Amino acid sequence: MTMATKNETSFIGYDYQNVIVKCSMESVYTDGYTIFGWVLEETSNTISNLGSVIMKFKRDCNIRNKDELIQLQRQFEVCMSEIETMESSKATGAVVGAYLMSVIGTVSLAGSVFTYRVEVLPLSLILSVSGLACWIIPIFHYWGNRKRKMNRLVPLINQKYDEIFWTFDKANALLTE
Incomplete structure (x- = not known):
């Protein structure tokens, strides 16, 4: 969306953009969009998406190297999307495994x-011990799997941040030309 303001001496047109981000990523998006020439106007909490913030930005529509900045901004947004996906997947597999083991324990x-009740006591004891074990083991299963997944994902997340910082350098060079 583009809007314009008129001063006594000059006419300035603005592009506007609203971005919904997680609260934990707000500062990264603020820094990122500022690098691409955007100015943060305001932030507000979302009603439907708890834990998220609406960030409202504006930018001079006659900014230099606008096409290149838009391309770099898209690259930044893709990297941020991938980081958010990796962050949310850290615990997903561990949670699913723990839930499945707990369900097996409940069935047991x-x-x-x-x-x-039908007086098969040895089978009843075997099933009860295995059921209780399937309720206790998921705790350790969750933490072990989560730690392994984090150890695998942290280097990938850091690599994405390095890619983001590279785009910041390119965008900064375009703005200061």
Whole structure:
């Protein structure tokens, strides 16, 4: 969206952009969009998306090297999207595995109760012990898998941040020409 203001001496047109980001990434987006020539006008909390913020930016529509800046900005947005995806996937696999083991434990305990009622005591004991184990083991399973996943993802996330800083350098060079 483009809008214009008129001063007594000159006419300045502005481009406007609203961006919805997670609160934890707000400062990175503020720094990023500033590098691409945007000025942060205001931020406001979203009603429908808890933990997110609406950031409102404006930029002079006659900025130098606008096409190149737009291309670099898109590259920045793609990198940020990939970082957010990697951040959210850190615990996803561990949570799914822990839930599945807990469900198996619950089914095993239910089987233990049913076998106890029909007086098959040895099978009932085996099922109850395995059910309780399947309730305790997911705790350690979750933390172990989460740590392994984090160790794998942290270098990739850092690589994406390096790519973002490279785009910042390119954009800064375009703005200071």
